[in-house]
Amino acid sequence: MEIVLTGRGGPEKLHVADTDSAAPGKGQVRVRVIASGVSFAEVQMLGHRYPRQPRYPFVPGYDLVGEVTSVGPDVSGVALGDRVAAQVGTGAWRTHVVVRADHVVPVPEGLDAGVAVAATTNGVTAWQMVHEVVRVRAGQTVLVQGASGGVGTLLVQLAVAAGARVLGTASAAKHEAVRALGGEPIDYRQDVAAAVRALAPGGVDAVFDHLGGESLGQSYELLADGGVLVNYGSASTLRENNHWAVPYLRTIRRFAGFRLGRLLGRGRGRRTRFYYVKAGPSFNRALAEVYALVLAGKLNPPIETRLPLADAAEGLRLLMAGKVTGKIVLEASQKS
Incomplete structure (x- = not known):
């Protein structure tokens, strides 16, 4: 079984098909999917707004956790029966997925598959931004845009664990959830800039901005001297009807x-970074770190709900409604 996105539109464009993945080739393994995630990337793919997405029809699904059922030629370090995770970008909403063997990461024994998939792409994204891009440290103050989302909830936890004070935007209904993670909530429907300046008059040391668009100018102005703005998405441009690359080209122009302001002496040491999560050795290393934190009880990937894989369209509807805290997990039938 697989879930196919047949064209541009809404969740109704997803259809369940009986087809499945082929046998693994050289350097590949075939994985029986146990759990996969629903992410904002799939929301963007509905409107053909995601960078380099395949042509319709295609199978979405950004990440997965499953069991290796077949191993192709020239594969080492991965065996039949291994429980693994992978970020594939698209194609995870299947009962079986063929993945490059060097892109799978062992899932520790005792770690629930749904929790593991909630920590996979989101966890690596948050971990790399906190520990490699910004290098958050004790005594700093950071702002997390979308602090109740799949990545945002993990950003808050990791930054708090690093000793930072964390301000996080969220709807009023999710403020208690942000507080429970150690953050100080700010209503994103209000004047965010005024609220941040009231809480941190000298500015913040870092802003993690998934909104893009006009938000980037405001985020940059909220930085303290020497602060860093990290942009890792363009959620605010979802309803635009231009080429998917336009928002990113605007971001490049803004950056x-x-x-240029820095070169002219007006930057006050402030920096900008664009982050994009990608599979590879650094992803694998970061995911191992994330799983260790989850097993130790030091990182909790919140799960909003678990749905059968066949209900992927409902998962997207929930995410698009804006009432989700954490991750929506899709679970494949264990009989598949």
């Missing part, structure tokens, strides 16, 4: 303007 170029910020850097």
